[in-house]
Amino acid sequence: MMAKRILVLAGDFVEDYELMVPFQCLLMLGHTVDVVCPDKKAGEQIKTAIHDFEGDQTYTEKPGHNFTLNATFDEIDETTYDALVVPGGRAPEYIRLNPRVIEIVKDFNNKNKPIASICHGIQVLVAADIVKDRTCSCYPACAPDLNMRGGSWIDIGYEAAHVDGNLVTAAAWPAHPAWLAKFNELL
Template identity: 65%
Template sequence: MTRKILMLVGDFVEDYEVMVPFQALLAVGYTVHAVCPDKQAGEQIATAIHDFEGDQTYTEKRGHNFTLNASFDAIDPADYDGLCIPGGRAPEYIRLNPRVLDIVRHFDGAKKPIAAVCHGLQVLAAADVLRGKHCTAYPACGPDVSAAGGHYESIAVDAAMTDGHLVSAPAWPAHPQWIAQFLALLGTTVHHA
């Protein structure tokens, strides 16, 4: 039986943070459904490339178009084994959708693995599932984590951390650790011949 991952996205999600985990999870055999509120399978979202170029914050450029492969209104979170929430600008407005928050609460309540990166923690904060959890995010989201009762940890941009069923990372440079820790929570091991 194929295991399934739900990915919550929206326009101007960070390009690497949607593309890389989507493709990596497919490559190890997961079915991954990327959904966006108010959009259907086959529609596209715009992505943004966030880069670290020595300024006080990241810079933003237009990224690729990303095609959704499932319809938001048709999904049932009970059908999925894990949840992935990329960052970028999408989390700041998809967190306003009550069903997005209900989906997040389903995964948290069922203790299913949740992977959130960068600004993705804004969705978890809005869903009120961070109380008492140790996690990280893009530094500008640290106050959101703390206000939601979480314990924000400032770690290297290329590192990730796991607390219970939640794996978090500050930004896309952490993909190797973030994806590996998410796979571990899902019970997946990769063997080399």
């Protein structure tokens, strides 16, 4: 397989595993992976959060690691990348407010490039209006947003992933093996 250039859209309190694991796995496969955050530069850090399933009505949240960005948001040219990753956590709820983030997501989708979204990452895809008539997985609490925007939520549990065209989606980090495998197939 030929190495690809992959862009990751992140922000403070992105879900730790949903950033760290894909970043490291995709690097291990030989891809170039650039992680950016609006209003931040390469070398700056973002905080992550660890979300866990411990028997409560929803996930719990704990402090994660600091992640050092390796690219500058304002300097990226999305046309030079082959694929996009949008991890979950709390970051999607506010990075989706950035018009440039929306422009980037739309550009990847318009060019039918692979987009991998997990958990709350669907909020960014919904805001970019690319989910209409698409079937996607996401954290169940985000399903109403997806459905109201014309998409269809598929309940595949927490360990599976779903492909619809260029979109690879999953509910949460327990799906990493399936989600990353399906994303790698699209690459």
